[in-house]
Amino acid sequence: MTGPRIVIRLDENGRIYQPGDKLAGEYRMMAIDRDDIKALEVSVLWFTEGKGDEDLAVHDFRRLSAEDGDWIDPRRPGRFSTTLPNSPLSYDGRIVKVRWCVRVRAFLKRGREVVGQRLFRLGDVPAAKAPPT
Amino acid sequence: MTRTFRYFEKKRGHRRTGSKTLAIVGETVFFTFFLVGGVAGLFALYFMLVVPQWQANTEFVAHRCLVVDKRIGEKEGDDGMLYRPEIQIEYSIQGERFVVWTYDIWTFDPTGGYSAGREENQRILDRFEVGREYVCWYDPQDPSRVVLVRAYRWWLGLLFILPVSFILIGAGRLVYLLLFAGKSAERRSAFAQKAARLAPFEEKGSGAADFPAIPASVNLTDSPGTALAFRLPAAATPSVKLGATIAAAVIWNGIVAWLLVVSVRGHMQGQPDWPLTVFSLVFAAAGLVLVAWAARHAMVATGVGPTLLEISDQPLRPGGQYRLFVSQTGRLRLRCFEVLLVCEEEATYRHGTDTRKELCRVLEQPIFRCDAFDSGRPAPFEASCEVQMPDRAMHSFQSAHNEVNWRFIVRGKISGWPDYERSFPVLVYPSENGKEGK
Numbered sequence: 112m113t114g115p116r117i118v119i120r121l122d123e124n125g126r127i128y129q130p131g132d133k134l135a136g137e138y139r140m141m142a143i144d145r146d147d148i149k150a151l152e153v154s155v156l157w158f159t160e161g162k163g164d165e166d167l168a169v170h171d172f173r174r175l176s177a178e179d180g181d182w183i184d185p186r187r188p189g190r191f192s193t194t195l196p197n198s199p200l201s202y203d204g205r206i207v208k209v210r211w212c213v214r215v216r217a218f219l220k221r222g223r224e225v226v227g228q229r230l231f232r233l234g235d236v237p238a239a240k241a242p243p244t
Numbered sequence: 245m246t247r248t249f250r251y252f253e254k255k256r257g258h259r260r261t262g263s264k265t266l267a268i269v270g271e272t273v274f275f276t277f278f279l280v281g282g283v284a285g286l287f288a289l290y291f292m293l294v295v296p297q298w299q300a301n302t303e304f305v306a307h308r309c310l311v312v313d314k315r316i317g318e319k320e321g322d323d324g325m326l327y328r329p330e331i332q333i334e335y336s337i338q339g340e341r342f343v344v345w346t347y348d349i350w351t352f353d354p355t356g357g358y359s360a361g362r363e364e365n366q367r368i369l370d371r372f373e374v375g376r377e378y379v380c381w382y383d384p385q386d387p388s389r390v391v392l393v394r395a396y397r398w399w400l401g402l403l404f405i406l407p408v409s410f411i412l413i414g415a416g417r418l419v420y421l422l423l424f425a426g427k428s429a430e431r432r433s434a435f436a437q438k439a440a441r442l443a444p445f446e447e448k449g450s451g452a453a454d455f456p457a458i459p460a461s462v463n464l465t466d467s468p469g470t471a472l473a474f475r476l477p478a479a480a481t482p483s484v485k486l487g488a489t490i491a492a493a494v495i496w497n498g499i500v501a502w503l504l505v506v507s508v509r510g511h512m513q514g515q516p517d518w519p520l521t522v523f524s525l526v527f528a529a530a531g532l533v534l535v536a537w538a539a540r541h542a543m544v545a546t547g548v549g550p551t552l553l554e555i556s557d558q559p560l561r562p563g564g565q566y567r568l569f570v571s572q573t574g575r576l577r578l579r580c581f582e583v584l585l586v587c588e589e590e591a592t593y594r595h596g597t598d599t600r601k602e603l604c605r606v607l608e609q610p611i612f613r614c615d616a617f618d619s620g621r622p623a624p625f626e627a628s629c630e631v632q633m634p635d636r637a638m639h640s641f642q643s644a645h646n647e648v649n650w651r652f653i654v655r656g657k658i659s660g661w662p663d664y665e666r667s668f669p670v671l672v673y674p675s676e677n678g679k680e681g682k
Contacts, residue, residue: 130674154430157457159646162602163591166643168456172434198674199457202638205604207589207646216428224428234674236638239589239606 115143117215117227127232128195128211135192138215138227140185148183150176150218153191155211157199157233162206170196189215200234268425275417282410289407292353293400300349301394304381309335309390311376312343314369317351319358326358329368333380337387346380348393459642461559461671469554471569471628476553476652479667486538486545493534500524500531544664549573549624551654551666553583555631559671560650562637565630568611570654573624580657583612585631587638587672590647607634611652639674 121136128134134155140148155171171193175181191213202209211233217225313332318325329347336342347368350357359365372378372392383389424432469475503524510517549572556567570583587607593600612629641648652668 152428152430154434156430156433159643161589161591161646162593164593164645166645167429167433168437168643169430169433170456172430174431196456198455198639199641200639200674202641202648204589204638204648205606206591206602207604207641207648209641209646214430216430235636237636239638 113142115217115219115225116141117217117225119213119215119227119229121213121229121231127235129234130195130197130200132195133192134195134213134231135190136213136229137188137190138213139188140217140225143185143217143219143225145183145185147219148177148185148217149220150174150178151181151183151189152214152216152218153189154214154216155191155193155195156214157201157209157211160208160210161204185217195233200236201232202236203238205239268421272418272421272425275414275421277414278410279414279418282407282412282414285407285410286404289403293403296349296352297396299383300381300391301396303383304389304391304394305384307335307337307380307382307390308377309333309380309392311372311374311378313374314372316362316365316369317358319355321358321360324360325362326360327362327365328357328359329365331369331372331392333378333390333392335380335382335390337382340387342382342388342390344388344390346390346392348391348395351391352389455639455673457643458640458673459671465558465671469569471571471626472554472556472567474555474558476555476668476670478551478553479651479669483545486541489534489538489541493531493538496527496534497531500527503527540662543661547574547576547661548656548658548664549575553652553654553668555670559640559673560631560633561673562633562639562675563635564633564675566633567628568631568652569626569628570612571624571626572654572656576658576661578625578656579615579659580655581614581625582610582655583629584653584655585609585611585633585650586653587648587650590649592645607637609634633672637672639672 117138117140119136119138121134138153151174153171153173154169156167156169158167159165171191173191175183177183199209201211210230212228212230214229215227219225310333311331312334315330315332317328317330319328320326328351330345330351331347332343332345334341334343345351348357378392380390380392381394382391424435427435463477465474467475467477503520507517507521507524510520552569552571554569557564560566568583572578572581585607586605586609589604589606591602591604593602611631612627614625614627638648640650650670650672652670654666654668655663656665657663
């Protein structure tokens, strides 16, 4: 993979987070020129998967915009940090799934976007079992 | 991953999501048509309805005229004949003689001024006598435009509802697109949350801020119990269900009865309409099913009394232990009475132009069961039991299209009667120590 991409790393890689824990990490932009970037959005969010239409809500959202004078340097890793909320907890249901992730979205020139996403678990709710017959 | 313009985005299950860019362009074009159509309609109505009336009432000049003839103008409408009064008058302006058929300003619109009642129009005509002089008002720009009556038809203003609603829908959606088109889903969500926090009527203390995506507990915890701390509200009371079912049966069978009368009358007059007869019989069969369904509900609602459920604490927590009190009144002999704790997932999704809902029960835990007893007389049946919440259970969850709901279900089986089931929603919060139970 040599195209533009964003890599996200969490400080405590792979661990299960609990409500109130601090989530921190860094993101790196690969193969992206500084002159190409118009804006950058870093979000900690949950979204749903499964049978229903997707719902999404951000817990933490930051936007840097070159037009507004923000300094965006793809050569240097950026850091993020937030305290996780009480809910919703990650859930692997039969038709409803709740996922948490860190998502970094870079807006490039000519309307292009590069998105990097790193899933993590909030809470320790086990997967739902098959429905009783 | 770099994204450029695509006609289709990635596949999601059996569904393929469309291109966002294409969707925005299509939506913009569609709602621009709405807006432009609304504005055009508004202008057309203004010049067709408002301007002529305003001119007749403010700019036309008073004069004397002689009524020389009168008649009822007729036009065939969609629902029968339409009528309007037409009076022929004679008058002179600066030496020039005019003979014109007129009444009000709508007479000069070949399609306007007509109404359904001939008698009402005849009464208007009767007010004018041929050979007598009356006051008229003529247009100084065009003296052949003359009226005998000046008035505003305010009810025509209702026609403006249509273009105005087109403008509101079109402009509203275009403003939304202007604000959110090209913005990421995350940015839109952040904007929506910021707006929600500023909402002036948001209920304080509902716990929504501390526990995002968990429904507010206000309606579930505001009713104290008599035996335990909280009385749980039922999802739908039997009388509401009974009322809805009876209303549906009455409306349906009313329509069926009318169809049957028309059909039978045709047969009696020797002009049978067999398609209508078959159609009516099929509808009548469905009507009988509805009556049977309503009777079943009536039997349950009148034979089985109210079910009360009380709990020692709310909201529930994973791993928590609670006391439950159940009371069942009624005059029927129950074969079996049980209380269950259930957890259900609910997903709402669009399929074409339909919105569909799917339920999936992921937990059904028996709490209490009693076989063969007499519930009603002389005192209601009452029982207490313990509820052990599953460890590490998922909490209640609610978003726009996805939900996880917890509830108690009270189910009864009655000898010789239909079974009944009543539902009592409860809220489950994440455990207080943040570890979802033990």
